Amino acid sequence: MSLLVALTWEPEPWVERFKVHLPGRPIAVLGEDFDRGSIRYVATWGPKPGSLSGLPALEAIFSLGAGVDHLMGYPNLPDVPIVRVSQDDLTHRMSEYVVMHCLMHLRDQRRYDADQRAKRWAPDREPPIAGDVRVGVMGFGVLGQDAARKLKVMGFDVAGWSRSAKAVEGFEVFSGDKGLDAFLARTDILVSLLPLTPDTRGILNRSLFQKLARDGRLGGPVLINAGRGGSQVEADIVACLDDGTLKAATLDVFETEPLPQDSPLWTHPRVTVTPHNSAVSDPEMTARYIADQIRRHEAGQPFQNVVDRTRGY
Incomplete structure (x- = not known):
């Protein structure tokens, strides 16, 4: 499996934590060259239009925060589960x-x-x-x-x-x-x-x-x-x-x-x-949570905290 990290801020701290909690698995970063056909999961916040398109193997999108409004208006959002980070x-x-x-x-x-x-x-x-x-x-x-x-x-x-x-x-x-x-x-x-x-x-x-x-x-x-x-x-x-x-x-x-x-x-x-910092997502805790969700999914268990698209959360 491959995980794509698609962020509007510096991705390196997140990539480092994902490598720790998903050892041996390929981690791709938006803006760098990667095989779009190998991406099964996306961890994202505020992705640019088009960045989540053309991912034929995609199985889930993880929102790196409690909210998902940044995804609800996204054009041509892939029809896969959207998972909120709840930790x-x-x-x-x-x-x-x-x-x-x-x-x-x-x-x-x-x-x-x-x-x-x-x-x-x-x-x-x-x-x-x-x-x-x-x-x-x-x-x-x-x-x-x-x-x-x-x-x-x-x-x-x-x-x-x-x-x-x-x-x-x-x-x-x-x-x-x-x-x-x-x-x-x-x-x-x-x-x-x-x-x-x-x-x-x-x-x-x-x-x-x-x-x-x-x-x-x-x-x-x-x-x-x-x-x-x-x-x-x-x-x-x-x-x-x-x-x-x-x-x-x-x-x-x-x-x-x-x-x-x-x-x-x-x-x-x-x-x-205050500068939108009441509950900042911590890379360590968030990467650990997403890694656990991926392992649950691959063991045949359902994702937790899946967004209801009709309600928007």
Whole structure:
């Protein structure tokens, strides 16, 4: 078998790890000469149009990350299973990010940062405790549920929302369009871990923000988006921050990446910007996961975490 590594970033660290975990098997790299007829598997992120065509022996495509929206609009995508990388390392990283920023907003850390820069001693604020703050997690799959469990350990009042109905022990889970308004109405901190699909594109907009709780202990609702940039309308986020519809926002993903230099998000006093690094795929852990999936497949077992193309995730 041959594995093709097709990336938009430096492939060498990934190739090195695949060679360790798939010893003796040929590893090809997009942009170099290779036998297209020998490729049985592709590990990719953001492949250029045409790079996955003409692979007659292809059996599976592995997306090197939790999301697969970079493949859903790909022209002439081969009709083979698309496998999402779902591993503990990535899940734990995302939960760390979500918990950290929920705590930052709970304890009003950005205001204390400003006080420090101004050499202003202002200890008179009394923040609420976590149990007084309602967190709503949009996208209640593996990542969302793990983040919710860890937020609950910290004491937050956590609920989830997903497109389709599901039962998760220990949590109230809202679902679909019918459950969305009730979910938003009980949410002080909105955490979006949604995949990007036609249904979720632009969903984080003024209309949605206006439905968030107004009676919370934080003084206004907060947005944390570590899912996909295409799900947010950045002009609405800025406008809602300016008029008080939102109190603050933490954004790890953006409509255009890297975030353009002229974006007002860079300098907005109520915005925290991070460079799409909430849950970076680690080459070692990811290569190990894909190698295991390949061995399972070649032993006659089904791939795990196969994407439902009709749903887009």
